[in-house]
Amino acid sequence: MRFLADIPDDDVQWLDRRAAEEGKSRAALLREAVTAFRAESGEGIERYFGMWKDRRDLGDGVEEQRRLRADSARVAPRDADLFGPRASE
DSSP, X not given: OOOOOOOOHHHHHHHHHHHHHHTOXXXXXXXXXXXXXXXXXXXXXXXGTTTTTTOSSSOOHHHHHHHHHHHHHHHSOOOHHHHOOOTTO
């Protein structure tokens, strides 16, 4: 879809310089900017919430997190030289 937008001259000049540096068109940079703006606003991620809610092959997500965290703690013990002693030590 095409649209008309009023942009200050100094912004257009900056956009043209940036487009030349990146070897892209002004329109391509504007499309990328809109995509990035939408991603930062969080609109895109909501569509994925609940995506796996009906999957029965995954089991309990919380239990899986606990299992993975426990495995990680056993595989990579905390290095006291890097992080200092634990509060209980």
